[in-house]
Amino acid sequence: MLPDKEFLIKLAHTKMPFGQYKDRYLIDLPEHYMVFYHRKGFPKGQLGLMMAQVYELKINGLEYLVRKIKKEYPK
Template sequence: MLPDKQFLIDLAHTKMPFGKYKDRYLIDLPEYYVIWYHSKGFPKGKLGDMLKQVYDLKLNGLEELIWNIRRQYPK
């Protein structure tokens, strides 16, 4: 299932809420960190859904899509 527009806008503006990369935009997390979550298991809930989407975007080299959304829909 494809994410909806609002989910992608929210993803573009969501920052990591805890840990070593606290306050870093999810799309800007290091690739190795997102891969680690993929192998360990993503958290439950919306954060986990967003991290799964970040994994797929990074896997396909589509980070620019989220950066463009962040510029197009500033908070």
């Protein structure tokens, strides 16, 4: 299932709420960090869904799409 437009807009503007990369946009988290969570398990809820999506985008080289959305739909 593909993420919907509103989900991607929200993902583009969501920041990491905790940890080493607190306050960094999810799309800007390092790939190794996303791989770590992919192995460990993403958090429950909306944040986990977003992080899983970012993981998929990063491993497929598509993070530029979220950056484009972020510019086209400012907060």
